Amino acid sequence: MEQKQYQRKIYLEDKPRAEARDEILAAFLQTSEMEMIPAVDALGRVTAEPIFAHVSMPHYHASAMDGIAVIAESTYQAHEQNPQYLSGEQFCFVDTGNAIPTPFNAVIMIEHVHIVDEETIEIIEPATPWQHIRPIGEDIVQEEMLFPQGHLLRPADLGVLLAAQQLTVPVVKKPVVTIIPTGNELVEAHSELAPGKIIEFNGTVFSGFVKDWGGEPRLHSIVKDEPEKIKEVLLEAAETSDIIVINAGSSAGRKDFTVHIIAEIGEVFTHGVAARPGKPVILGKINGKIVVGVPGYPVSAYLALEWFVQPLICKYLGIPVPKRQTVMVKLGRRIVSSMGAEDFIRMNIGYVNGQFVANPLTRAAGVTMSYVRADGLLIVPPHISGYEQGDTAEVELLRPLEEIKNAIVFNGSHDLTIDLLSSQLKRERTEMKIVSSHVGSMAGIMAIRKGEAHVAGIHLLDPSTKQYNISYVNKFLADQDVVLYPFLKRKQGWILPHGNPLGIESVTDLVRTDANFVNRQKGAGTRILFDLLLDEAGLTAEEITGYEREMFSHLAVAAEVKGDVSVAGLGIYPAAKAMGLDFIPVADEEYDLLMKLEFFESDSGRQLIKIIQSPVFKEQVEKIGGYQVVENAVPKRLTEEVKE
Ligand SMILES: Nc1nc2c(c(=O)[nH]1)N[C@H]1C(S)=C(S)[C@@H](COP(=O)(O)OP(=O)(O)OC[C@H]3O[C@@H](n4cnc5c(N)ncnc54)[C@H](O)[C@@H]3O)O[C@H]1N2
Numbered sequence: 001m002e003q004k005q006y007q008r009k010i011y012l013e014d015k016p017r018a019e020a021r022d023e024i025l026a027a028f029l030q031t032s033e034m035e036m037i038p039a040v041d042a043l044g045r046v047t048a049e050p051i052f053a054h055v056s057m058p059h060y061h062a063s064a065m066d067g068i069a070v071i072a073e074s075t076y077q078a079h080e081q082n083p084q085y086l087s088g089e090q091f092c093f094v095d096t097g098n099a100i101p102t103p104f105n106a107v108i109m110i111e112h113v114h115i116v117d118e119e120t121i122e123i124i125e126p127a128t129p130w131q132h133i134r135p136i137g138e139d140i141v142q143e144e145m146l147f148p149q150g151h152l153l154r155p156a157d158l159g160v161l162l163a164a165q166q167l168t169v170p171v172v173k174k175p176v177v178t179i180i181p182t183g184n185e186l187v188e189a190h191s192e193l194a195p196g197k198i199i200e201f202n203g204t205v206f207s208g209f210v211k212d213w214g215g216e217p218r219l220h221s222i223v224k225d226e227p228e229k230i231k232e233v234l235l236e237a238a239e240t241s242d243i244i245v246i247n248a249g250s251s252a253g254r255k256d257f258t259v260h261i262i263a264e265i266g267e268v269f270t271h272g273v274a275a276r277p278g279k280p281v282i283l284g285k286i287n288g289k290i291v292v293g294v295p296g297y298p299v300s301a302y303l304a305l306e307w308f309v310q311p312l313i314c315k316y317l318g319i320p321v322p323k324r325q326t327v328m329v330k331l332g333r334r335i336v337s338s339m340g341a342e343d344f345i346r347m348n349i350g351y352v353n354g355q356f357v358a359n360p361l362t363r364a365a366g367v368t369m370s371y372v373r374a375d376g377l378l379i380v381p382p383h384i385s386g387y388e389q390g391d392t393a394e395v396e397l398l399r400p401l402e403e404i405k406n407a408i409v410f411n412g413s414h415d416l417t418i419d420l421l422s423s424q425l426k427r428e429r430t431e432m433k434i435v436s437s438h439v440g441s442m443a444g445i446m447a448i449r450k451g452e453a454h455v456a457g458i459h460l461l462d463p464s465t466k467q468y469n470i471s472y473v474n475k476f477l478a479d480q481d482v483v484l485y486p487f488l489k490r491k492q493g494w495i496l497p498h499g500n501p502l503g504i505e506s507v508t509d510l511v512r513t514d515a516n517f518v519n520r521q522k523g524a525g526t527r528i529l530f531d532l533l534l535d536e537a538g539l540t541a542e543e544i545t546g547y548e549r550e551m552f553s554h555l556a557v558a559a560e561v562k563g564d565v566s567v568a569g570l571g572i573y574p575a576a577k578a579m580g581l582d583f584i585p586v587a588d589e590e591y592d593l594l595m596k597l598e599f600f601e602s603d604s605g606r607q608l609i610k611i612i613q614s615p616v617f618k619e620q621v622e623k624i625g626g627y628q629v630v631e632n633a634v635p636k637r638l639t640e641e642v643k644e
């Protein structure tokens with residue numbers, strides 16, 4: 001069959017997000033349906049009507065204490081000097097919760113009763129009417145309104161429903177949200193992977209969000225980029241769902257025809273909002289049902305879903321859209337944002353010296369780990385072009401504040417062992433963890449200086465003394481009380497294609513073979529080592545092909561080497577090992593932990609050192625290969641040395 005050709009859609013709108021949202025909310029005319037469900041299953045559901053108590057609680061006069069039931073008026077004479085004796089039918093023993101038999105109207109606690117014999121008791125204090133009795137309806141009165149409509153039922157609410165014998169309750173039906181993943185490249189998660197094949201996981205993430213927000217997700221199987229098929233699935237979804245979410249095909253690619261299909265079988269209100277990532281979102285309507293076309297890139301998709309699908313679900317349920325807690329943070333880095341669009345920036349947040357400090361994570365919309373790792377979202381409004389380092393800004397929290405407050409903020413050069421350290425720390429102390437941002441050794445020193453991190457990992461070789469770290473710390477932190485803790489010795493060396501086809505063993509070999517070198521960013525310890533090697537060999541940067549090509553991590557260097565047999569890099573052994581590359585050791589590098597004395601001596605600091613020195617941690621580190629944890633490390637108090 002001849003397939004219809006659709007033109008590429010190249011230019012997207014820049015509609016303000018709020019305007020686009022209000023438009024689809026206004027167009028979302030689904031009337032909420034009601035269903036009766038057992039109260040025991042109603043957790044997290046929203047009441048569709050006011051709910052009234054069927055019975056009172058308690059539904060009889062109940063003793064509130066263990067003791068005796070009496071007629072209060074018959075005890076009025078009791079006094080310390082004039083004990084009163086009750087016997088036979090003048091009293092009866094009751095326990096907490098027992099019904100009070102007539103004609104009694106008060107309870108005396110057993111501690112205040114002297115039992116003379118089985119039949120007789122002595123009291124020395126009068127009782128007041130209704131003391132220690134829970135009267136009928138003390139808690140819930142029959143016919144009282146327990147909940148209005150639009151109430152989100154919590155665990156304690158279910159208790160009230162059962163106690164008041166409201167055993168089936170009217171709740172708002174969950175809106176059915178059909179989720180349609182599209183793309184020829186998509187495969188199920190268990191499939192054999194080939195280049196170009198992408199595991200379909202957005203659907204599962206969307207389902208989770210929809211469930212969390214109170215909707216009922218229906219995840220459709222993967223639909224190929226075939227307009228007729230997509231059309232058929234969309235039309236069917238419009239019959240069976242309240243809201244339709246279609247994933248991918250939202251942008252300008254050759255197979256991105258979702259927008260044309262929606263326009264053909266329905267109407268499109270919006271294609272493109274002034275917000276990133278998530279810009280290419282499509283908002284429309286098919287046969288009266290709202291359809292949200294979210295971009296394929298996962299982070300864009302998650303945000304677009306939150307912007308448009310959550311408000312639709314809330315409208316259907318009749319509840320307000322929940323707002324996230326926010327916190328004011330100091331920005332550890334400059335943040336650039338283009339005017340005219342909102343920027344949603346995933347942030348790491350740490351709590352250092354009594355203030356929240358936040359740093360941006362990658363802005364790439366395909367990096368799901370940045371969303372997973374983010375503590376918060378910084379939303380840069382459209383009318384500003386960003387923030388300067390040190391500015392204060394408000395951030396929406398993606399994690400509980402307490403979790404952020406208890407984290408150790410780790411800065412400087414990244415090392416694989418820091419993740420192991422964090423997980424070991426969490427094992428010992430469930431409330432603790434390490435949050436790290438990888439900014440390089442020099443930036444780590446500066447973060448400690450500015451009080452923006454608790455610990456910095458550094459490995460800076462001083463070419464003049466051939467010593468690691470000390471001279472740098474003395475130079476930049478001479479006026480501060482800091483500790484340099486010897487942590488690791490790690491092997492730095494040549495990272496080379498498998499089999500080392502060019503036969504590289506030194507910098508001179510790089511020049512001789514005209515290999516393409518991949519460098520690290522300025523300030524990185526590995527770059528300083530490379531410069532020293534150049535210097536020792538009497539070579540200059542100009543003689544090295546690729547000297548200007550900068551990567552930001554050991555793994556990024558290894559990935560470059562992996563892709564091209566003419567490439568060589570310098571880095572740590574585990575990066576070479578992870579990519580199945582050759583490695584020739586060059587130097588044993590000292591990777592130390594820099595921290596303020598105050599942190600070193602704090603509870604968190606002590607806990608960190610305890611774990612570093614534990615046999616379990618050392619064993620885990622040495623298993624990676626190319627590492628040795630420094631035995632019996634002696635922390636250096638640097639300012640003292642300087643002062644000497
Ligand atoms: N020339 C242009 N190219 C692109 C533009 C643009 O404006 N001009 N916009 C970029 C932006 S921004 C985004 S966001 C994406 C939107 O892409 P699509 O919605 O068209 O989606 P695809 O191209 O099909 O997929 C992109 C990417 O997303 C991942 N993906 C898709 N579906 C799934 C799924 N179900 N589970 C997991 N991951 C999924 C996958 O990595 C795809 O490669 O377009 C840019 N391009």
Ligand code: MOO
Pocket residue numbers: 275276277278279280295297300301365
């Ligand atoms: O707008 Mo795209 O949604 O940045 O990744």
